[in-house]
Amino acid sequence: MLTYLILTTRQILMEAVILGVFTGYVMIxxxxxxxxxxxAFALAGVGGSIAVAxxxxxxxxxxxxxxxxxxxxxxxxxxxxxxxxxxxKPSDHGFLSFLPWIFAGVLYVTxxxxxLPDVWAYPYHVLQEETTxxxxxxxxxxxxxxxxxxxxxxxxxxxxxxxRRLPFSAAGxxxxxELTIHAAMRxxxxxxxxxxxxxxxxxxxxxxxxxxVKNHSDWFLxxxxxxxxxxxxxxxxxxMNQKEKWANPAQHRQIRAKWxxxxxxxxxxxxxxxxxxxNLTWFEKLNATDVTLSPVExxxxxxxxxxxxxxxxxxxxxxxRFAYETENGVQIRFIVIQKPGGNAYGIGLDAxxxxxxxxxxxxxxxxxxxxCDVVMNISTIGFKGGCNPIVIPYEVNNGQIIVPIxxxxxxxxxxx
Numbered sequence: 151m152l153t154y155l156i157l158t159t160r161q162i163l164m165e166a167v168i169l170g171v172f173t174g175y176v177m178i179x180x181x182x183x184x185x186x187x188x189x190a191f192a193l194a195g196v197g198g199s200i201a202v203a204x205x206x207x208x209x210x211x212x213x214x215x216x217x218x219x220x221x222x223x224x225x226x227x228x229x230x231x232x233x234x235x236x237x238x239k240p241s242d243h244g245f246l247s248f249l250p251w252i253f254a255g256v257l258y259v260t261x262x263x264x265x266l267p268d269v270w271a272y273p274y275h276v277l278q279e280e281t282t283x284x285x286x287x288x289x290x291x292x293x294x295x296x297x298x299x300x301x302x303x304x305x306x307x308x309x310x311x312x313x314r315r316l317p318f319s320a321a322g323x324x325x326x327x328e329l330t331i332h333a334a335m336r337x338x339x340x341x342x343x344x345x346x347x348x349x350x351x352x353x354x355x356x357x358x359x360x361x362x363v364k365n366h367s368d369w370f371l372x373x374x375x376x377x378x379x380x381x382x383x384x385x386x387x388x389x390m391n392q393k394e395k396w397a398n399p400a401q402h403r404q405i406r407a408k409w410x411x412x413x414x415x416x417x418x419x420x421x422x423x424x425x426x427x428x429n430l431t432w433f434e435k436l437n438a439t440d441v442t443l444s445p446v447e448x449x450x451x452x453x454x455x456x457x458x459x460x461x462x463x464x465x466x467x468x469x470x471r472f473a474y475e476t477e478n479g480v481q482i483r484f485i486v487i488q489k490p491g492g493n494a495y496g497i498g499l500d501a502x503x504x505x506x507x508x509x510x511x512x513x514x515x516x517x518x519x520x521x522c523d524v525v526m527n528i529s530t531i532g533f534k535g536g537c538n539p540i541v542i543p544y545e546v547n548n549g550q551i552i553v554p555i556x557x558x559x560x561x562x563x564x565x566x
Contacts, residue, residue, distance in 0.1 A: 158298025174313025191255025194497025195262030203270035209532035225260035308419030338363035382419035496531025
């Protein structure tokens with residue numbers, strides 16, 4: 151249960167808070183027609199996230215790294231354009247008045263299509279291991295996921311309600327800070343995709359930035375949540391010192407009720423912030439399990455061009471881990487498992503686009519990601535997408551799996 155609570159929290163809490171602040175800002179800054187545009191984009195983003203989750207987990211049509219790369223690029227462009235068009239308060243009239251909200255809508259779509267597909271896929275991944283929904287493990291996993299979604303929904307509502315009650319300038323500043331934190335993370339993710347796909351040549355500055363952001367991703371999440379919590383705390387304090395003038399007792403009661411609601415939503419946001427931090431620190435420590443990866447096995451042979459693995463080493467239906475050591479002393483690991491039916495093999499790096507080189511292990515006849523506990527569909531290992539192992543070139547000939555060394559060297563950086 152804790153595993154899926156933690157996974158859901160880490161996957162969508164930052165996005166929930168940012169979208170909450172964003173929605174609150176839209177409600178106080180945009181005209182009714184503009185709010186409808188943003189709402190339509192948001193619905194499209196939810197629908198798109200469901201479509202991506204289904205396609206990515208049932209087919210090999212989507213290369214997750216490439217898809218995410220486009221999401222990062224489009225999102226960063228929309229972020230910059232939105233900032234440019236909201237330097238001053240957006241106009242409510244004329245054709246140009248729609249542009250900021252179109253860019254806002256595009257940002258909504260990129261955030262939702264990036265964050266939600268993994269969450270929608272959690273029941274599917276659990277069923278890969280449990281095979282039935284009528285099981286304690288499946289029920290506990292879904293309770294954890296549901297608790298994470300409830301926490302995210304509460305954080306979204308708390309951030310939205312508090313932002314709506316802020317002065318316009320303060321709401322705009324809070325939104326820009328939240329979006330900047332989000333953009334900083336997505337820029338690092340974009341660099342990672344560009345390095346991995348050999349689209350750009352890495353340099354020290356870009357690589358150092360990417361590694362730092364990835365290694366401190368929780369701190370960025372905490373910062374985004376605590377910024378919203380700080381705004382909520384400011385509102386809570388302000389609500390205790392309000393001296394609004396009132397003309398009659400009925401108006402006085404309305405003012406008091408307004409600030410009571412403000413305190414409730416501010417308290418909700420602060421409580422959610424505490425729960426997020428507890429989730430990703432104490433709960434994660436309680437849930438931590440040390441999984442020892444199986445040792446690297448000896449390959450059948452290695453020559454100047456290829457690594458050879460005999461069928462005899464891997465025809466038992468279990469996960470096998472092999473490696474090639476480069477001239478730099480880097481051990482590039484790859485896995486092989488015989489697929490159900492015994493006519494094919496799942497082959498890929500002992501690393502994935504999403505979780506890096508943390509590796510995979512076998513549990514109850516299933517292949518599991520060591521970082522996020524997601525269960526792989528053995529039949530799809532060797533295909534692109536999701537948390538599947540990174541695909542590497544290979545061929546099968548004369549009772550051996552032949553893996554080109556050049557194909558492995560492309561991913562040397564993944565294992566440094």
